[in-house]
Amino acid sequence: xxxxxxxxxxxxxxxxxxxxxxxxxxxxxxxxxxxxxxxxxxxxxxxxxxxxxxxxxxxxxxxxxxxxxxxxxxxxxxxxxxxxxxxxxxxxxxxxxxxxxxxxxxxxxxxxxxxxxxxxxxxxxxxxxxxxxxxxxxxxxxxxxxxxxxxxxxxxxxxxxxxxxxxxxxxxxxxxxxxxxxxxxxxxxxxxxxxxxxxxxxxxxxxxxxxxxxxxxxxxxxxxxxxxxxxxxxxxxxxxxxxxxxxxxxxxxxxxxxxxxxxxxxxxxxxxxxxxxxxxxxxxxxxxxxxxxxxxxxxxxxxxxxxxxxxxxxxxxxxxxxxxxxxxxxxxxxxxxxxxxxxxxxxxxxxxxxxxxxxxxxxxxxxxxxxxxxxxxxxxxxxxxxxxxxxxxxxxxxxxxxxxxxxxxxxxxxxxxxxxxxxxxxxxxxxxxxxxxxxxxxxxxxxxxxxxxxxxxxxxxxxxxxxxxxxxxxxxxxxxxxxxxxxxxxxxxxxxxxxxxxxxxxxxxxxxxxxxxxxxxxxxxxxxxxxxxxxxxxxxxxxxxxxxxxxxxxxxxxxxxxxxxxxxxxxxxxxxxxxxxxxxxxxxxxxxxxxxxxxxxxxxxxxxxxxxxxxxxxxxxxxxxxxxxxxxxxxxxxxxxxxxxxxxxxxxxxxxxxxxxxxxxxxxxxxxxxxxxxxxxxxxxxxxxxxxxxxxxxxxxxxxxxxxxxxxxxxxxxxxxxx
Numbered sequence: 001x002x003x004x005x006x007x008x009x010x011x012x013x014x015x016x017x018x019x020x021x022x023x024x025x026x027x028x029x030x031x032x033x034x035x036x037x038x039x040x041x042x043x044x045x046x047x048x049x050x051x052x053x054x055x056x057x058x059x060x061x062x063x064x065x066x067x068x069x070x071x072x073x074x075x076x077x078x079x080x081x082x083x084x085x086x087x088x089x090x091x092x093x094x095x096x097x098x099x100x101x102x103x104x105x106x107x108x109x110x111x112x113x114x115x116x117x118x119x120x121x122x123x124x125x126x127x128x129x130x131x132x133x134x135x136x137x138x139x140x141x142x143x144x145x146x147x148x149x150x151x152x153x154x155x156x157x158x159x160x161x162x163x164x165x166x167x168x169x170x171x172x173x174x175x176x177x178x179x180x181x182x183x184x185x186x187x188x189x190x191x192x193x194x195x196x197x198x199x200x201x202x203x204x205x206x207x208x209x210x211x212x213x214x215x216x217x218x219x220x221x222x223x224x225x226x227x228x229x230x231x232x233x234x235x236x237x238x239x240x241x242x243x244x245x246x247x248x249x250x251x252x253x254x255x256x257x258x259x260x261x262x263x264x265x266x267x268x269x270x271x272x273x274x275x276x277x278x279x280x281x282x283x284x285x286x287x288x289x290x291x292x293x294x295x296x297x298x299x300x301x302x303x304x305x306x307x308x309x310x311x312x313x314x315x316x317x318x319x320x321x322x323x324x325x326x327x328x329x330x331x332x333x334x335x336x337x338x339x340x341x342x343x344x345x346x347x348x349x350x351x352x353x354x355x356x357x358x359x360x361x362x363x364x365x366x367x368x369x370x371x372x373x374x375x376x377x378x379x380x381x382x383x384x385x386x387x388x389x390x391x392x393x394x395x396x397x398x399x400x401x402x403x404x405x406x407x408x409x410x411x412x413x414x415x416x417x418x419x420x421x422x423x424x425x426x427x428x429x430x431x432x433x434x435x436x437x438x439x440x441x442x443x444x445x446x447x448x449x450x451x452x453x454x455x456x457x458x459x460x461x462x463x464x465x466x467x468x469x470x471x472x473x474x475x476x477x478x479x480x481x482x483x484x485x486x487x488x489x490x491x492x493x494x495x496x497x498x499x500x501x502x503x504x505x506x507x508x509x510x511x512x513x514x515x516x517x518x519x520x521x522x523x524x525x526x527x528x529x530x531x532x533x534x535x536x537x538x539x540x541x542x543x544x545x546x547x548x549x550x551x552x553x554x555x556x557x558x559x560x561x562x563x564x565x566x567x568x569x570x571x572x573x574x575x576x577x578x579x580x581x582x583x584x585x586x587x588x589x590x591x592x593x594x595x596x597x598x599x600x601x602x603x604x605x606x607x608x609x610x611x612x613x614x615x616x617x618x619x620x621x622x623x624x625x626x627x628x629x630x631x632x633x634x635x636x637x638x639x640x641x642x643x644x645x646x647x648x649x650x651x652x653x654x655x656x657x658x659x660x661x662x663x664x665x666x667x668x669x670x671x672x673x674x675x676x677x678x679x680x681x682x683x684x685x686x687x688x689x690x691x692x693x694x695x696x697x698x699x700x701x702x703x704x705x706x707x708x709x710x711x712x713x714x715x716x717x718x719x720x721x722x723x
Contacts, residue, residue: 023394024065024228024401026716030410030709031228032110035060037417037702044698048650049420052643056413064108064229065406067397071262072272073236076293076332080262081105081234083335083390085224089188091234092196101195103217103234107224114220116182120194123215124178165212176213186219225394228401257404258397259288265295265305265329268312274319288325289396290316291389296331301387305329324721326396330389337384402720411713415568416644418706423549423648425699427655430556432692454552458649461548462642468541469638476537477631480530484623487526491519492615496608503604513594514611516587519619524578527626531576534634542641543567552652576633580625585618 022028038057041049069077078093091103106114166173183190194210195217224230233256263273277288292312298304309329316325385391401407495514502512543566550565601607 021394021398022227023225023397024230025398026712027401027407027410028109028227028229030414030713031060033705033709034410034413034417037705040698040702041417041420044695045420045424045647046651046654048654049424049647052416052420052647055640055643056416059409059413063406063409064106064231065258065401065404066231066233066256067258067260068233068235068256069260069262070235070276072270072276075262075264077262078234079336080260080291080293080332080393081232083332083388084393085221085232088336090186090191092188092192101211101214101217101236103195103219105232105234106218106220106230107226107232108221108229109223109227110229116184117186117220118183118190118194119218120181120210120214121216121218122176122179122181122210122213125174127215161212168209168212173213176210181210191217191219228406257287257406258400260291260393260397261288262291262293262332265292265298265308268292268308269315277320287400288323289393289400290325290327291332291393292327292329293332295329295387295389296334301331326399328389328392328396330392331387334384335388335390399720402716407713407717411710414706414709414713416640418703418710419568419644419648420651421699421702421706423651425696425703426553426557427651428692428696428699430655432689432696433557454555458548458552458653461545462645462649465541465545465645466638466642469538469641472537472541473534473631473634473638476530476534476634477627480527480534480630481623481627483526483530484523484626485620487522488519488616488619488623491516491522491619492612495615496612499611500604500608503607512598513591514587514615516585516615516619519615520581523619523623523626524581527576527578527581527630531630531633534630535637538634538637538641539567542645545645549648549652556652556655577629578626580622580629585622586614587618 035057038053038060042053042057045053069081071077078091082088082090082093085105085107169176181194189207193207194214196211261273261277263269290312292305292308295301295305295308298308306329309327312327316323316327499512499514546566553565598607601610
């Protein structure tokens with residue numbers, strides 16, 4: 001294996017440095033084409049379509065894929081981000097244990113530049129008071145778990161943090177709370193002031209350090225490695241003795257599309273890593289990428305890295321058999337120096353293992369980087385690029401983007417546009433036919449009455465179906481809420497019985513811990529299944545609209561041979577947010593806490609009853625949040641469906657109206673001579689026919705392009721492992 005790996009490095013070196021393709025380029029091309037198509041449809045569809053098109057435009061312009069970089073403290077998360085965005089040392093990596101800042105990096109290559117490049121948001125007075133007084137969720141959990149316990153350590157940490165912020169900021173601190181600072185330029189010094197810790201002792205400095213009171217930071221970039229809009233989230237870290245930072249990290253994971261989980265090659269996949277993976281919401285195979293960092297510190301990266309990847313992959317298959325999590329081994333530190341233009345900055349103190357890999361590949365010593373010619377630098381850059389894992393990371397992110405909710409969202413918009421274009425084509429063909437075959441007044445009046453009757457029936461069906469959709473959502477939500485609560489209470493009863501049984505066994509001094517991972521998994525499975533069942537039921541009602549539409553279409557165009565009048569396929573995947581399931585709860589606390597809890601309740605029944613209450617209190621609150629999220633998602637589904645169907649229906653009704661009023665009579669020109677009237681009718685007919693033909697060609701072209709885009713999205717989905 002070592003020989004083949006080193007041979008591969010030699011091949012990479014001989015090919016020279018290659019810049020990785022922009023991440024998500026294929027998806028971005030689809031998004032850009034849909035945006036252009038939005039303008040085309042806005043110009044040629046009637047006002048009835050503008051609400052739907054406006055909603056879609058807003059989504060296309062504002063949506064970004066959220067990628068959260070998570071992992072234990074000091075696993076190299078920030079260094080990985082610096083390497084990935086090709087900005088060495090941009091984000092400070094000397095984060096002090098007291099700071100708990102979530103940094104969001106916004107990348108968008110299109111549209112106007114943001115009004116500011118950086119925004120730093122401070123804790124509000126209420127949030128800071130809770131922290132400074134030792135309040136908030138963590139304190140509440142601590143008191144509920146062990147009433148006699150006083151979290152002096154947590155309070156001491158918070159008091160030091162508060163005192164240091166006060167000494168640094170002085171009287172202005174109270175005025176800063178709840179405010180934001182905006183800047184037009186991003187510099188490492190600025191980020192150090194707001195994200196890093198500065199001097200941990202609070203010593204003198206020429207600059208003001210705000211990091212103690214910063215809740216979150218937002219940075220905006222016009223260029224970067226991402227073609228598709230992305231928000232890259234740098235989290236403080238997990239498994240941290242400073243519990244505040246651990247909790248902030250968990251709260252920052254609200255509904256990401258993709259997680260990049262970092263760990264050290266020196267200690268890969270520790271129990272804390274497995275625990276965090278279990279807590280991540282929405283464990284779907286397109287959601288997680290593992291990055292095993294610091295292979296530059298291994299004795300022989302060419303051999304050890306491959307072995308470590310195999311071990312991690314096997315352990316992940318054992319722990320999560322239903323998931324397909326890509327594992328990338330590399331070095332974020334090397335990734336900061338793998339570009340040809342930066343090789344002069346490469347530190348000479350590379351490990352012996354990296355030096356050996358470079359020599360095996362025929363590149364030479366890294367100490368001589370300054371003296372290499374352009375081609376030799378390109379060879380060295382290509383080797384460092386391969387060892388760093390940055391190319392593999394870019395490819396994995398592109399693959400994940402292709403099967404993420406972002407991809408499903410584009411497919412939903414493309415399907416909506418296709419329906420609008422298809423029915424606009426039908427309406428325009430009907431209008432063109434009426435222009436080509438004028439009717440006398442009597443025939444037009446008779447047919448107009450028939451059409452108006454069908455139009456009235458169509459409107460009535462819209463009203464009834466919307467009523468049915470909203471009633472179904474309400475009924476489903478009642479059933480889902482009851483089902484999730486039943487799961488929680490059933491688990492609470494099982495655990496209460498288990499703790500009672502455990503107390504009857506020998507060796508009672510052994511700590512009993514309530515593992516809520518099965519409960520989280522059961523709730524998520526039921527939640528996603530309930531969502532899918534609800535969507536299927538909604539789909540069934542929505543399909544009832546299409547027979548009514550078909551009746552109108554066949555009336556307008558009896559020989560219609562276009563696309564079948566039926567509902568479009570569902571987007572490939574749309575999971576609701578299960579973020580509440582990642583929230584920190586009482587049962588997540590360590591064994592030492594459970595030992596104190598057990599000691600405080602020697603009576604088996606008292607212990608069982610209290611455990612049942614803990615589970616109910618924690619998870620029934622999460623159930624409420626899940627239900628609220630689901631109700632929002634399903635309500636948005638109904639709103640979108642009705643907006644779309646109203647636009648489609650109004651398009652057909654406009655065609656009915658146009659056909660009804662096209663009778664070949666001398667309406668509006670009765671004061672002219674017969675020959676003048678006839679000439680004016682002919683002119684109007686030609687103008688109308690030309691306008692219809694132009695619009696028809698546009699709608700046909702848009703429909704064909706949308707077919708191509710939908711096929712491309714399907715192909716990307718299949719090629720990248722989507723279901």
